[in-house]
Amino acid sequence: MTATTPAPxxxxxxxxxxxxxxxxxxxxxxxxLPFSPWHLLLAPLALVFAVPLIWLLLSSVMSDAxxxxxxxxxxxxxxxxxxxxxxxxxxxxxxxxxNSLVVSLVAVVSNLVLGALAGYAFARMRFAGSxxxxxxxxxxxxxxxxxxxxxTFLVMKRLxxxxxxxxxxxxxxxxxxxxxxxxxxxxxxxxxxxxxAWLDGCSRLRVLWQIVLPLSRPALSTVAVLTFLTTWNxxxxxxxxxxxxxxxxxxxxxTTFQGQHHTKWSAVMAGNxxxxxxxxxxxxxxxxxFIQSITSSGLKG
Numbered sequence: 001m002t003a004t005t006p007a008p009x010x011x012x013x014x015x016x017x018x019x020x021x022x023x024x025x026x027x028x029x030x031x032x033l034p035f036s037p038w039h040l041l042l043a044p045l046a047l048v049f050a051v052p053l054i055w056l057l058l059s060s061v062m063s064d065a066x067x068x069x070x071x072x073x074x075x076x077x078x079x080x081x082x083x084x085x086x087x088x089x090x091x092x093x094x095x096x097x098x099n100s101l102v103v104s105l106v107a108v109v110s111n112l113v114l115g116a117l118a119g120y121a122f123a124r125m126r127f128a129g130s131x132x133x134x135x136x137x138x139x140x141x142x143x144x145x146x147x148x149x150x151x152t153f154l155v156m157k158r159l160x161x162x163x164x165x166x167x168x169x170x171x172x173x174x175x176x177x178x179x180x181x182x183x184x185x186x187x188x189x190x191x192x193x194x195x196x197a198w199l200d201g202c203s204r205l206r207v208l209w210q211i212v213l214p215l216s217r218p219a220l221s222t223v224a225v226l227t228f229l230t231t232w233n234x235x236x237x238x239x240x241x242x243x244x245x246x247x248x249x250x251x252x253x254x255t256t257f258q259g260q261h262h263t264k265w266s267a268v269m270a271g272n273x274x275x276x277x278x279x280x281x282x283x284x285x286x287x288x289x290f291i292q293s294i295t296s297s298g299l300k301g
Contacts, residue, residue: 056276060084060269067265083266087257087274092245096253097274103165103249104231107172111227112220114174119182120208124194134183141176145236153240167241168249172231178223185219186212229279250275 059067063080066073087093122134152171153162161167189212197207213220235251242248245256254271257264 056269056272060273062266064264064266083270086264086267087271092253095246096248096250099165099247100232100249103168104228106169107231108224108227110173111175111178111223115178115182115223116213118179120186120212122183123186137176138180156241162241163243163247165247168238178227181223182219185216189215225282228282232279
């Protein structure tokens with residue numbers, strides 16, 4: 001009787017040693033892009049959105065003959081600053097710039113102050129009808145300006161503010177969007193910080209000023225940028241409320257460069273470049289805070 005020899009046991013192949021960078025391909029380094037793959041999609045899209053701004057800048061250094069030529073010139077044959085000279089030599093242009101700056105800055109400051117007070121009240125205080133009042137305020141965001149234009153004009157007329165900068169400032173002192181955005185951001189802040197301050201004897205106003213607002217700089221920056229952008233670019237309401245050219249804003253003043261039979265397009269383009277520049281710089285400086293605020297304000301409903 002012969003003994004049967006056992007069959008050899010099959011062992012799984014030894015695992016390939018991983019490389020120091022975590023790749024399991026025998027130590028060969030994995031090729032990686034020096035940037036995120038999303039940039040391959042976002043870069044062309046960013047270029048598409050930048051085309052109007054580039055065209056505006058190039059057209060501002062063209063002459064009227066180059067702008068009106070057909071087919072249109074894609075690149076100026078020579079630099080012509082006649083449009084800028086025409087705009088800056090206009091005696092009213094500095095006044096229009098100051099008017100726009102005053103209206104926009106007052107609107108920004110008032111929205112930050114009043115929006116922070118109202119947003120903190122809706123976020124942390126419970127009073128009779130608070131939810132109903134918040135709902136009514138948010139409902140006004142769905143009402144188009146065309147429906148409130150005539151009532152707003154009648155109110156400003158009763159106050160004697162028509163044809164003054166006050167007619168542009170008063171309707172923009174506080175907006176429902178500013179209150180809502182700041183309220184959402186305040187809800188994302190921990191209550192423990194405020195409760196500790198209350199135990200130390202701080203009032204609600206002091207807690208808001210010394211604790212809540214320093215932590216809310218991203219949201220405040222977003223409100224400031226969006227308010228400045230909206231007020232600075234507004235044309236429809238100044239067109240209704242302002243009649244005299246000394247009270248014009250930049251957007252309203254630029255319409256005077258467009259005549260019924262002839263339009264000096266080089267001046268229009270140069271004026272628009274000067275008008276867009278402050279808004280573009282403000283957004284670039286507050287871009288990081290803007291994105292942080294949008295992502296943080298949606299944490300709680």
